[in-house]
Amino acid sequence: xxxxxxxxxxxxxxxxxxxxxxxxxxxxxxxxxxxxxxxxxxxxxxxxxxxxxxxxxxxxxxxxxxxxxxxxxxxxxxxxxxxxxxxxxxxxxxxxxxxxxxxxxxxxxxxxxxxxxxxxxxxxxxxxxxxxxxxxxxxxxxxxxxxxxxxxxxxxxxxxxxxxxxxxxxxxxxxxxxxxxxxxxxxxxxxxxxxxxxxxxxxxxxxxxxxxxxxxxxxxxxxxxxxxxxxxxxxxxxxxxxxxxxxxxxxxxxxxxxxxxxxxxx
Amino acid sequence: xxxxxxxxxxxxxxxxxxxxxxxxxxxxxxxxxxxxxxxxxxxxxxxxxxxxxxxxxxxxxxxxxxxxxxxxxxxxxxxxxxxxxxxxxxxxxxxxxxxxxxxxxxxxxxxxxxxxxxxxxxxxxxxxxxxxxxxxxxxxxxxxxxxxxx
Ligand SMILES: Cc1cc2nc3c(=O)[nH]c(=O)nc-3n(C[C@H](O)[C@H](O)[C@H](O)COP(=O)(O)OP(=O)(O)OC[C@H]3O[C@@H](n4cnc5c(N)ncnc54)[C@H](O)[C@@H]3O)c2cc1C
Numbered sequence: 001x002x003x004x005x006x007x008x009x010x011x012x013x014x015x016x017x018x019x020x021x022x023x024x025x026x027x028x029x030x031x032x033x034x035x036x037x038x039x040x041x042x043x044x045x046x047x048x049x050x051x052x053x054x055x056x057x058x059x060x061x062x063x064x065x066x067x068x069x070x071x072x073x074x075x076x077x078x079x080x081x082x083x084x085x086x087x088x089x090x091x092x093x094x095x096x097x098x099x100x101x102x103x104x105x106x107x108x109x110x111x112x113x114x115x116x117x118x119x120x121x122x123x124x125x126x127x128x129x130x131x132x133x134x135x136x137x138x139x140x141x142x143x144x145x146x147x148x149x150x151x152x153x154x155x156x157x158x159x160x161x162x163x164x165x166x167x168x169x170x171x172x173x174x175x176x177x178x179x180x181x182x183x184x185x186x187x188x189x190x191x192x193x194x195x196x197x198x199x200x201x202x203x204x205x206x207x208x209x210x211x212x213x214x215x216x217x218x219x220x221x222x223x224x225x226x227x228x229x230x231x232x233x234x235x236x237x238x239x240x241x242x243x244x245x246x247x248x249x250x251x252x253x254x255x256x257x258x259x260x261x262x263x264x265x266x
Numbered sequence: 267x268x269x270x271x272x273x274x275x276x277x278x279x280x281x282x283x284x285x286x287x288x289x290x291x292x293x294x295x296x297x298x299x300x301x302x303x304x305x306x307x308x309x310x311x312x313x314x315x316x317x318x319x320x321x322x323x324x325x326x327x328x329x330x331x332x333x334x335x336x337x338x339x340x341x342x343x344x345x346x347x348x349x350x351x352x353x354x355x356x357x358x359x360x361x362x363x364x365x366x367x368x369x370x371x372x373x374x375x376x377x378x379x380x381x382x383x384x385x386x387x388x389x390x391x392x393x394x395x396x397x398x399x400x401x402x403x404x405x406x407x408x409x410x411x412x413x414x415x416x
Contacts, residue, residue, distance in 0.1 A: 003285040006267065006329050032307050032325050044284065046330055071319075096393010098313050098320040098371060174392055175308065 001035045005043040012132045015045050015152055027152060029107025030069065032099065052106070052154065055079065064156045066106025070118070071097055073105060079158065083125055084264075086165035086185060090121045093169040093178075106153040112143055112201050117169055119143065119202040120183035120194035124165075128157040143201055163187040164264040166257035170249055172240060179241035182253045186261040193257065195229075195250060199238040205254075207232040212258060226251045271334050273297070274341025280328065288314065288323035288331060292338065299339045299366040303395075310394035313367035314338050320374040339366045345373050352410045358403035368394040372408055382412070 009015035019025050025043040026034060034041070052067035055076050062079050073079065074091040094100060094117055108118050109129060119139070127139045132152040139156075166184040171177065178197035185192050190213045196202030207228035212218050218225065235246040270279045273292075280291050289312045292300045303311035305324045312324040315337040339346045349369045353359045368391065375382065375390045382390065387408055396404060 001285055003327075006284040006327075028327075028330070030325070031327060032322075035325055036306065044327075048330060092389050095308070096310055096371075097374075097390050098310060098322045099307055099393055101316075101319045101321050102307075102325060 001031075001038050002040045003044045004041065006046065007043050008046045008049060010049065012050060012152055012154065015047060015050070016132055018043055018045050019150060019152065027106075029067070029104035029110075030102040031107075032103050033107060033111060033113075047152075057160070060160055062158045062160065064105050064158065066104065066109075066153045066155055068105050069101055070094060070103045070105065070108065071100035074100065082160050082162060083121075083158070083185065084163060084165040086121050086125065086167055086183065087118075089165070089167045090117045090169070090181075090183065093117050093171070093174075095175055105156055109139070109142075109156065110149075110153050112148075114199050114201045115177035115197045116202060117178060117181050117196065120181055120196040121165075121167060121185075122156065122158070123194040123202055123204055124183045124185040124192040125158050125161070126192070127159075129153060130155045130157060140204065143203070161185075161187045164261040166260045168253050168257065170253075177240060180235075180246050180249045180253075182250070182257055184257040184261055186265055191258065191261060193254070195233055197240075198233060198235045198246060198250075199240070200234060200236065203233055205229050205233055208254065218258065222255065226254065229254055267329055269328055269332055271331050271336055273336050274338060282328045284327075284329055286328050288316075288326040288328045288336070291328040292323060292336075297338050297340060301363055301367065303363070303367075308393075308395075309364075310371065311364050311367045313370050313394060315342075315370055315374060318374070318377065320371045337370070339369055342370070342373060345369075348414060349373070349407070349411050352407040353404070355410070356403045356407040358399050358407045360398040364394060364396045368396065368404065372411065376412060387412075 007018050022042045026041050027045050047067055052065035054065045055068055056063045070091050074088045080088045122139050128136050129139050129142050130136045132154050134151050164186045169178045169181040181196045183194045193205045193209055194202050208225050211225050215221050235243050237243050268279055269282055300323055301311040303309035307322050307325045312322055313320050314323045317335050346369045349372055371391055371394050
């Protein structure tokens with residue numbers, strides 16, 4: 001990766017202006033992904049002085065600054081206590097600690113990586129993303145947007161909701177991308193379920209969620225539940241796994257996940 | 267651009283390119299314990315401590331490290347010798363290429379986790395690959411090292 005100019009931003013406005021001053025100017029998160037994909041950058045914009053690495057909380061939400069590292073969030077006790085360790089359990093499957101001490105939350109969300117082990121958990125926690133100019137929107141809405149925003153991701157807001165969680169990443173080796181990942185969260189109100197690396201980007205399994213949330217005796221509805229999942233979400237092929245294998249995994253872990261969050265809620 | 271940092275307890279000033287990685291800076295200035303394995307954030311041989319945290323120097327831009335504290339095994343002799351001693355006892359050493367990186371990761375783990383379980387040790391060290399001795403002997407050596415007081 002070649003970098004012509006380096007700019008240490010003094011404010012979000014300053015960073016935003018430099019970002020828009022040239023089409024090949026880029027924000028630096030941890031720069032791990034950028035290093036792999038960007039050949040040449042005109043101006044690299046560093047946000048490290050903008051105090052975006054903190055994790056704060058209000059009465060209702062945790063607010064994760066976009067420059068917080070994955071390891072910082074993984075070891076944030078309060079966040080993980082609330083979400084039944086869902087965040088920690090998912091992040092521990094992303095490379096090693098030295099890697100996660102550099103990779104940022106912002107860089108991990110904005111790229112909408114299909115293989116992401118973080119997006120599914122954030123989806124089922126009903127997270128919102130906050131941009132400097134575009135303001136706040138649900139993570140789900142952001143993942144469905146067609147265009148990549150030329151904006152700065154400032155923070156992620158996670159509602160404080162207690163519940164039971166389940167996370168599973170299936171991969172061919174410990175350090176590889178997922179063949180499939182599944183995240184589940186059972187709050188007081190409902191169960192939410194997301195599948196990532198299908199190989200498409202993480203998405204909520206809304207039809208399956210509807211069935212399980214409306215049917216007290218879900219055990220009798222296993223077939224309906226599985227059919228709803230396979231009809232709604234697209235599972236496909238890539239070099240890590242076939243569509244058939246992914247579908248098999250999806251049904252198995254759908255049921256296991258539900259059993260686990262139900263069991264732990266007793 | 268000039269970057270000032272503390273390297274192995276000494277204040278240093280480096281004149282670096284915008285895209286120079288810490289791995290390049292360190293090796294250019296004779297810190298040869300830091301190895302260039304995959305250069306793709308994946309193998310852990312380039313691990314150093316930045317403000318006490320293990321990080322991958324192949325993927326850190328030096329220009330971002332103004333006023334940071336960087337430690338390599340050269341700056342941590344006593345602890346590294348202890349780790350090396352247990353590696354020797356367990357036969358966890360062959361070519362030694364990954365040792366500086368893994369030693370720093372092990373030290374950082376001892377600093378941050380009290381009485382880690384076997385699973386926690388594996389999770390902490392999974393990013394430091396060894397391609398010749400296998401991880402089992404290393405794992406035993408780590409357990410023995412953790413038994414020593416810091
Ligand atoms: C070798 C390797 C293996 C990986 N394995 C996994 C895995 O198994 N599971 C997984 O979930 N992830 C994996 N990842 C992805 C990783 O966890 C991070 O999500 C990724 O590196 C991006 O984070 P970063 O901080 O490095 O972002 P960067 O590389 O700095 O940035 C990525 C993109 O986001 C932009 N950006 C960064 N921050 C902001 C911001 N605040 N506002 C606006 N734009 C911004 C950058 O300009 C760039 O376009 C892997 C990455 C690598 C390099």
